[in-house]
Amino acid sequence: MKQIKYILISLLFCTVSYSLIYEQPTTQAFSAQVLERGAFGDDVIELQARLQYIGFYKSEIDGKFGYSTYWALRNFQEKYGLPIDGLLGENTKKKLVSVSEFDKKFVHEQINKGNSFTYYGGVDLEKQVKNKKEESTNMQLPPQYSEKDLKLIANAVYGEARGEPYEGQVAVAAVILNRIEHADFPNTVSEVIFQPLAFTAVADGQIWLEPNERAKEAVLDALNGWDPTENAIYYFNPDTATSKWIWSRPQIKKIGQHIFCA
Amino acid sequence: MKKIIWVIVSSVAVIFLMYHFSVQSQNKRLENALAVQYSNQLTSASEKLTKLSESVDQTMLFTDKKALEQPLDDVWRISSDIRNSISSLPISNETSAVWMNYLNRLGNGAVQVKNGKVPIEEWQKNMAGARENLLALSDQWAFTNRDGGSKDYIVKTFVQNKLDQSGEKNWKSLGNSAKAYTESDFPMTASETDQQKKKDLQHIKDAEITVNEAKQRFVEMFPEFKDAKIHITESSQDAPYPFYHIEFHKGIRIGYADLTKKGGHILSFLMERPFEKTTINVQQMKDKSAEYIKTLGFTDTEMVEFRENSIAWHLAFARKDKNNDALIYADGIQLKIAKDNGELLGLNAMEYIQKEKIDKQELVPINKEELFSSNFSIEEERLAYVENKQLQQRLAYQILARNDSIGTYKIYIDTENHEILHAEKLP
Numbered sequence: 264m265k266q267i268k269y270i271l272i273s274l275l276f277c278t279v280s281y282s283l284i285y286e287q288p289t290t291q292a293f294s295a296q297v298l299e300r301g302a303f304g305d306d307v308i309e310l311q312a313r314l315q316y317i318g319f320y321k322s323e324i325d326g327k328f329g330y331s332t333y334w335a336l337r338n339f340q341e342k343y344g345l346p347i348d349g350l351l352g353e354n355t356k357k358k359l360v361s362v363s364e365f366d367k368k369f370v371h372e373q374i375n376k377g378n379s380f381t382y383y384g385g386v387d388l389e390k391q392v393k394n395k396k397e398e399s400t401n402m403q404l405p406p407q408y409s410e411k412d413l414k415l416i417a418n419a420v421y422g423e424a425r426g427e428p429y430e431g432q433v434a435v436a437a438v439i440l441n442r443i444e445h446a447d448f449p450n451t452v453s454e455v456i457f458q459p460l461a462f463t464a465v466a467d468g469q470i471w472l473e474p475n476e477r478a479k480e481a482v483l484d485a486l487n488g489w490d491p492t493e494n495a496i497y498y499f500n501p502d503t504a505t506s507k508w509i510w511s512r513p514q515i516k517k518i519g520q521h522i523f524c525a
Numbered sequence: 526m527k528k529i530i531w532v533i534v535s536s537v538a539v540i541f542l543m544y545h546f547s548v549q550s551q552n553k554r555l556e557n558a559l560a561v562q563y564s565n566q567l568t569s570a571s572e573k574l575t576k577l578s579e580s581v582d583q584t585m586l587f588t589d590k591k592a593l594e595q596p597l598d599d600v601w602r603i604s605s606d607i608r609n610s611i612s613s614l615p616i617s618n619e620t621s622a623v624w625m626n627y628l629n630r631l632g633n634g635a636v637q638v639k640n641g642k643v644p645i646e647e648w649q650k651n652m653a654g655a656r657e658n659l660l661a662l663s664d665q666w667a668f669t670n671r672d673g674g675s676k677d678y679i680v681k682t683f684v685q686n687k688l689d690q691s692g693e694k695n696w697k698s699l700g701n702s703a704k705a706y707t708e709s710d711f712p713m714t715a716s717e718t719d720q721q722k723k724k725d726l727q728h729i730k731d732a733e734i735t736v737n738e739a740k741q742r743f744v745e746m747f748p749e750f751k752d753a754k755i756h757i758t759e760s761s762q763d764a765p766y767p768f769y770h771i772e773f774h775k776g777i778r779i780g781y782a783d784l785t786k787k788g789g790h791i792l793s794f795l796m797e798r799p800f801e802k803t804t805i806n807v808q809q810m811k812d813k814s815a816e817y818i819k820t821l822g823f824t825d826t827e828m829v830e831f832r833e834n835s836i837a838w839h840l841a842f843a844r845k846d847k848n849n850d851a852l853i854y855a856d857g858i859q860l861k862i863a864k865d866n867g868e869l870l871g872l873n874a875m876e877y878i879q880k881e882k883i884d885k886q887e888l889v890p891i892n893k894e895e896l897f898s899s900n901f902s903i904e905e906e907r908l909a910y911v912e913n914k915q916l917q918q919r920l921a922y923q924i925l926a927r928n929d930s931i932g933t934y935k936i937y938i939d940t941e942n943h944e945i946l947h948a949e950k951l952p
Contacts, residue, residue: 295806296804296807297806297807297808298807299807301830301831301833302807303832303834303835304833321929327952329951330932330933330951331929331932331933334929402834402835403832403834403839404832405832405841406935406952407949411568411571411572411575411668414667415568415668428779429779429780429795429797430772430780430781430795430797433795451569451572452572453565453571453668454569457561457564457565457568468557468560468561480836483834483839484839484861484871487839487861487873488857488859488873488875488876489795489871489873490793491781491783491793493723493760493765493766493783493792494765513761513763513764514764515763515764516758516761524763525763525764525765
C-alpha cells in the first residue's frame with residue numbers, strides 16, 4: 264500500500280514538473296510586459312526576431328517598436344486567429360513562441376557587434392550576417408529627425424558644453440535647432456553646425472570627440488521640443504568671448520557659463 | 526668668447542624651435558580646417574541624399590497628377606543640388622561620374638513623369654531600387670567618429686590625399702582653399718523672424734506675477750519640490766518675452782522651470798537625476814501621464830504618440846477641437862516620464878499657452894482610390910489641423926497609408942481644396 268502511495272506521489276511530482284518545464288518556454292521567453300507601438304528594448308528585439316523567423320517582419324531587428332513591427336504583428340495575429348490589436352499580450356506571446364524560434368545569443372551578438380543581419384527561419388545563420396552597418400545611436404526619435412541628426416548634434420553639444428549642467432547641454436542643442444528654423448541660418452543640421460566660425464568645437468576639432476550618454480540624452484530632449492533658452496540663436500561664454508559683436512545681441516538668460524541671446 | 530658663442534647658438538636654437546612649433550601648429554590648424562570642410566561637404570551630401578530618397582518615396586504614394594507635382598519637383602531640384610555637392614568632393618573621377626550620371630537620370634526621369642512623357646506606374650516600378658541605392662550612399666557618407674573619437678576615416682583619407690597631392694610647400698594654397706573656416710568674416714545677421722508660436726508669447730495680455738507668486742505657482746505645480754533649494758532669476762531685459770527662470774535642487778534631483786512673467790504660465794520644466802534599472806510597464810506609464818495631465822490642467826489634450834528610450838518615455842499630446850475632435854498639433858505639449866518609477870522628468874508647454882485660432886472649414890470628401898497609388902493601403906483616417914505654406918491652420922484629413930516595403934506615411938490633405946499639406950514618413 265505504501266509503495267503504491269510512493270508511486271502515485273512520484274507520478275504526480277513528475278506530471279507537475281513536466282507540465283512546468285513544458286510550459287516554461289511559452290511564458291518565460293518574453294518579460295511580463297504588454298508591448299505596443301513606441302516600446303523599446305530586449306522584448307522588442309525578441310518580438311522582431313521571432314516575427315522575422317516566420318517571415319512576417321522584413322525590416323531591421325533594432326529593438327524599436329515602430330510601424331513595421333506593428334503591421335507585422337497585426338498580420339501575425341490575423342493569420343493565427345488572435346484579436347488584431349497590434350499589442351503583444353500574453354496570448355499573442357504564447358502563440359508566437361510556439362510557432363517560432365529565437366536564438367538570443369546570436370541575435371544579441373550581432374546587435375552588439377553592430378552587424379547588419381537578418382533572422383529568417385530555415386536559412387543558415389552565418390549567411391544572414393552582412394557587413395557592419397553604420398553606427399546607431401539606439402534611440403527613438405520624433406519622425407522629423409534622423410539618427411544622423413542626433414549623432415551630429417550630440418557631437419557638437421559634447422564638444423561645446425560637456426562641462427555645463429544638463430540644462431546647459433539641452434540649451435546648446437536647442438540653439439542648433441532654433442538656427443535651422445531661423446531664416447538667417449542654413450536649413451540643415453550639418454550646414455548649421457559646420458557654418459564657418461559658428462561653433463568653437465568645429466574650429467578646434469573637438470567636434471570629433473565621442474559624445475557621452477548625457478550629451479545624447481540632452482539632444483534627445485531638445486529634439487522632443489525642450490528649449491531652455493527660450494528661442495535663443497546665439498550663446499557665448501562671457502569669460503572667454505573675444506568678439507565685441509556678440510555683446511550687442513539681445514540677451515535672454517544665463518545657464519551655467521553661457522549667456523544665451525536672441 | 527665661449528659664452529657669447531653659447532648664447533648665440535642657444536638663441537638660434539630657441540628661435541628655430543619656436544618657428545618650428547609655430548609652423549607645426551599652423552599646419553595642424555589648416556589640416557583641421559580642411560577636415561571640417563570635407564566633413565561639411567560629405568555630411569551635407571549625405572543629408573541631401575536622405576532627403577532625395579524621401580522625395581522619391583513620396584512619388585510612390587500618389588497617382589493623382591496634382592499630388593505628384595511637388596514630390597517630382599523635389600526629386601528634380603534635390604538631385605541637381607546633390608550633383609553640385611558631389612562635384613566638390615575629392616572623390617575619384619570615376620566614382621563621381623557614375624553618381625553624377627545616376628542623379629542626372631533620376632532628375633530627368635522626374636521631369637519626364639511630370640510632363641506626362643513617362644507613365645507614373647513605370648517610374649514607381651523603377652524607383653524601388655533607386656531609393657535603396659540613395660540610402661546606402663547616404664549612410665556611407667554620414668558624419669561619424671567611430672574610430673575611437675578621431676576624425677571620420679573618409680575625411681581623414683580626403684585630407685591625406687589632398688596633403689599628398691599638394692606637398693608641404695603648398696600649405697599656403699591649401700590655406701586659401703580652406704579660408705572660409707579661418708577668416709573672421711562672421712556671416713550672421715540680426716534675427717528678424719522667430720518661430721511664430723514663440724514670437725506670439727510677446728503678446729500675452731495677462732497680469733504680471735511677482736517672484737514670490739512665481740515660486741508659489743511652481744510649488745503648486747510640483748509640490749514635491751516645496752522644500753527644495755530654489756533660485757529664481759528674471760529674464761534679461763532684452764528677452765523677447767519676460768519670464769522667470771527657476772532653478773531647483775533637492776537631493777539627487779536638479780533642474781529648472783521657466784514661467785512667463787505675464788500670467789505665470791509654465792513654459793518648460795526639466796529635471797535630471799540618476800536612474801534605477803527597473804522599469805514600470807506601459808499601462809502604469811499611461812496612468813501616470815493621465816494623472817499629470819489632469820493635475821497640470823491640460824485635460825483638453827489627447828496623447829498622440831509615445832517613444833520609449835533607455836531611461837525615459839517621451840510623450841506628445843495635442844489639443845483636441847471640441848467641435849470635431851480634430852487634433853490641433855500646434856497646441857501641443859510634451860512630457861518626459863522616468864522609466865524606473867514613472868516620475869515626471871519634463872514638461873514642455875510653450876506651444877500650448879496661446880491657443881490657435883481655428884476658422885470654420887468645409888469638408889469635401891476625397892476619392893482615396895484616385896489619389897493614392899494602389900501599392901499603398903489606407904489604414905486610418907481622422908481630422909487634424911496643420912499649417913499650410915502661408916502658415917494658416919487648415920483642417921485636414923489625416924491619413925495613415927502603408928506599404929510594407931516603402932514604409933508608413935501620415936499624409937495631411939486639406940479638407941476643402943484637397944491640397945497635400947504635408948506627408949511624413951513614420952518610423
